[in-house]
Amino acid sequence: MPDSTRRPRLLGILKKITEKPIPADDDESLFESGLLDSFALPDLVSALEAEFAIKVPDRDLNPRKFDSLARIETYLEDHGA
Amino acid sequence: MSTAFLQAFGAHVPDRVVTNAEIAARIGRTADWIEGATGIRERRWAASETSVADLAVAAAQDCLQRAGVEASTLGLVMVASGSARPGFPGPAAEVAARLGLEGVPALDVPMASAGALFGLALASQLTERFGDVLVIGAEKMSAILDAGPLDPNTAILFGDGAGAALVSSRPGRWRILDAVLHSDGQFRDDLAFDWASPLRMNGLSVILQASRKLPSVIEEVLARQGVVARDVTAFLLHQANQNLLVRVAKALNVAPGRVFSNVARYGNTSSASMLIAAAEWSRDDPQPGPVIFSAFGAGFHWGALLARSV
Numbered sequence: 001m002p003d004s005t006r007r008p009r010l011l012g013i014l015k016k017i018t019e020k021p022i023p024a025d026d027d028e029s030l031f032e033s034g035l036l037d038s039f040a041l042p043d044l045v046s047a048l049e050a051e052f053a054i055k056v057p058d059r060d061l062n063p064r065k066f067d068s069l070a071r072i073e074t075y076l077e078d079h080g081a
Numbered sequence: 082m083s084t085a086f087l088q089a090f091g092a093h094v095p096d097r098v099v100t101n102a103e104i105a106a107r108i109g110r111t112a113d114w115i116e117g118a119t120g121i122r123e124r125r126w127a128a129s130e131t132s133v134a135d136l137a138v139a140a141a142q143d144c145l146q147r148a149g150v151e152a153s154t155l156g157l158v159m160v161a162s163g164s165a166r167p168g169f170p171g172p173a174a175e176v177a178a179r180l181g182l183e184g185v186p187a188l189d190v191p192m193a194s195a196g197a198l199f200g201l202a203l204a205s206q207l208t209e210r211f212g213d214v215l216v217i218g219a220e221k222m223s224a225i226l227d228a229g230p231l232d233p234n235t236a237i238l239f240g241d242g243a244g245a246a247l248v249s250s251r252p253g254r255w256r257i258l259d260a261v262l263h264s265d266g267q268f269r270d271d272l273a274f275d276w277a278s279p280l281r282m283n284g285l286s287v288i289l290q291a292s293r294k295l296p297s298v299i300e301e302v303l304a305r306q307g308v309v310a311r312d313v314t315a316f317l318l319h320q321a322n323q324n325l326l327v328r329v330a331k332a333l334n335v336a337p338g339r340v341f342s343n344v345a346r347y348g349n350t351s352s353a354s355m356l357i358a359a360a361e362w363s364r365d366d367p368q369p370g371p372v373i374f375s376a377f378g379a380g381f382h383w384g385a386l387l388a389r390s391v
């Protein structure tokens with residue numbers, strides 16, 4: 001069941017972490033677009049854990065899992081968030 | 082509780098200073114961009130004829146001098162390096178021989194970045210059997226950079242140097258209380274080098290992993306000994322990147338000044354960096370109390386060691 005609050009909460013996190021425009025394309029890489037760099041990514045993961053009450057295990061600390069809005073939403077959905 | 086003590090530290094860095102401006106000109110970036118991304122202002126690069134063993138011997142001699150002991154007291158020598166030339170023997174045997182040791186075991190720890198931390202943790206368990214153990218981290222990272230075209234993402238980071246620590250069962254300045262080591266090979270390709278191809282580094286993965294694993298393993302060893310992070314007087318970490326050091330301090334909720342940093346002057350010297358930091362920190366009459374050593378590196382390997390001033 002899609003959570004209608006998930007997207008605005010995710011966008012809220014990204015706006016807090018970066019002041020750059022968020023890509024309109026859900027599949028656009030947040031790294032290649034310059035939205036996130038190597039030091040913003042840990043902030044994103046920590047913020048996702050806090051906002052959605054999930055624990056991202058070490059085996060999931062793969063940047064590709066958080067590379068786009070679509071992938072982050074898929075990850076959250078797969079983890080019941 | 083371990084019965085091992087840290088007696089002294091030593092360090093050596095080459096004379097040649099390589100500024101950000103020199104690197105920037107070769108990679109098409111600016112000196113300010115390098116400093117902003119890494120906190121590094123300069124690093125030392127060794128001459129082409131200088132070997133990892135040369136750097137290691139110099140750091141070893143500095144450490145022994147500071148400890149006030151002769152090399153002949155050593156019962157074991159360990160040399161951690163991820164940049165020693167491939168093949169065998171590794172640098173440990175040469176280092177031991179050049180320290181005048183015959184028949185004393187010399188062990189190579191072929192690990193980048195976390196090698197000296199692993200060496201210290203192992204040494205703390207070996208002093209009862211071997212007596213004085215000299216742990217050295219020595220790296221000639223410039224040789225790795227020279228092995229391929231300069232990559233802007235890695236050329237800005239690395240420097241050369243060596244650090245050393247004397248560990249013994251005799252009472253010394255710091256008692257080693259505990260150590261925790263971890264390895265996880267599933268991300269081994271994210272930071273790798275084999276001399277046949279340029280250094281490969283997935284910076285996103287490395288920083289993501291390190292920024293979480295370092296605070297976590299430090300908290301792990303502190304919890305085992307009932308110590309809280311705010312009581313630790315100094316955090317002596319692998320000097321990978323200033324932004325990472327700041328992040329670790331923030332995660333542990335300690336003042337950034339508690340995390341010793343010399344990365345601005347030496348860059349990332351891989352397995353040498355933590356002991357070079359320890360050598361500089363110990364020279365300035367450090368505040369008594371618990372001290373954390375911690376490192377994360379290719380493998381991935383990571384860990385933390387807790388010691389306390391005596």
